[in-house]
Amino acid sequence: MGLMQYRANFLLQFGVGLSSAVGVLLPMVFVWQTNPVIGGFTLREAMLVSAFFLLLGGILGTVVEPNLGATVDAVRTGTFDHILLKPVDAQLLCSVRQVDPSRLWEVVTGVLVGGWALAGLPPPTPAQILAATLMFGSGMAAMYGLWVVVISLSFWFVRVDNLRFLLGAVVDTGRWPVTIYRGWLRTTVTVLVPVALVTSYPAMALLGRLELQAALGAVAVGLGALLVSRGVWRAALRHYSSASS
């Protein structure tokens, strides 16, 4: 909670969180203003997608990104040894060591926007809510797996900062409903960097538009990403030559 000590900075971050939420929502309003239905989504339905996108950004920024940065630094400077010496699983420790509470603001806006969007839509059934939760969970698992793979890469290539930027750029495409994308762009955001699983799929589940096949595929991608990332992580650990040995 180191960030809470610097109150002025915390307030500033708060403002930054607000401006990033505005930066997600306003373009959407302006685009939909020219056409009421784009890719089969009305503005309110698309807002549901961006609500999940804000949630994703908030969670990534609060929990995943700070830990990724800390781990990459630890590998570069050699302090990663301290982590390995502890009796807890290193991957778990690397995933929960640091929290950046300033990005929680995005989670709050995400919930507010999602509530507003749902208020004007037919209420989802319990089964649809369950499906949406499952989709969001699988998607987050897939994103987490991807981040673990990027961390693991830093054991071989010390500088992975740029890779994080590229990943961030692809994640950014998840703020728009996936039905808009065609061809290779769609493949990228559903399979390669499965950001659509976190943003569009839960929204489609709540709207009752998700097909069973796609839902099962999403769960498979989530589980697969967890398994693969665990494998890559262990291979990376074997490759790690510590600072002291």
Add this chain to the structure above:
Amino acid sequence: MNRVLDRAFTFFRVALAEMVAYRAEMLIWVLSATMPLVMLAIWDAAVADGPVRGWGQVEVTRYFAVNLVVRHLTAAWVIWELNHLIRTGGLSTWLLRPIHPGWWSITETLAAWPMRLVILAPLVLGLILWRPELIFWPELANLFAFPLSVLLALWLMWSVQASFALLAFWIDQSMGFFSAWVALWGLLSGYLIPNALLPLSLGEAARWSPFYATLGAPVELLLGEAPIATTLLLQLAWSMLSFLLLGVLWRRGLRRYGASGA
């Protein structure tokens, strides 16, 4: 004069060599900034049912193809480097050199052009193959005004970024203010939304903003949708204004600079 040119040339050669040395990083940087392609997909779907305010799929493709190129020709990254230098004290080394550190940064920014163009070429070619109708012949005057407009946009972008970076002399975490600028810039510069497709009065008002001067102006100039003289003058005015501001911030900031050895 000859000596100045000589030095400038040497600077440029070194900067260019550096860009080539870090070509893999450059590739990733360029690919990270392909937002115009995503926006092209969005707008392509938005106008799929019929043109909006005269913008059909061809116009949208043309706009974002030019947008992509201009975005990369006007890309500066001085804020990250300068901010870092001030906060770590690395600026001291630069201040000791007999030449103003700004010159190096400007050279470096320009030296990225050849590399960026090489990486962008296949992307633009792909767009042309996908939708050959996007090819167009600009008026001769617009064609000549375009490079000038791009240079002015780059100058403005560079001095705005440098100004934000100099806030680090006073505030510890100055990058937050820049995020707010970026959010506004995305909306009003024409980067995500062509100004013609913004709500009408907002789009008109945004055409006078510094945001538009950094991106929308050169794009619309090449497309022949902006008046040449007015647009260039507006860009010149904003560039000089921000450059003056940068100068003031630089002089005041240096007096406050307290790193070891300074």
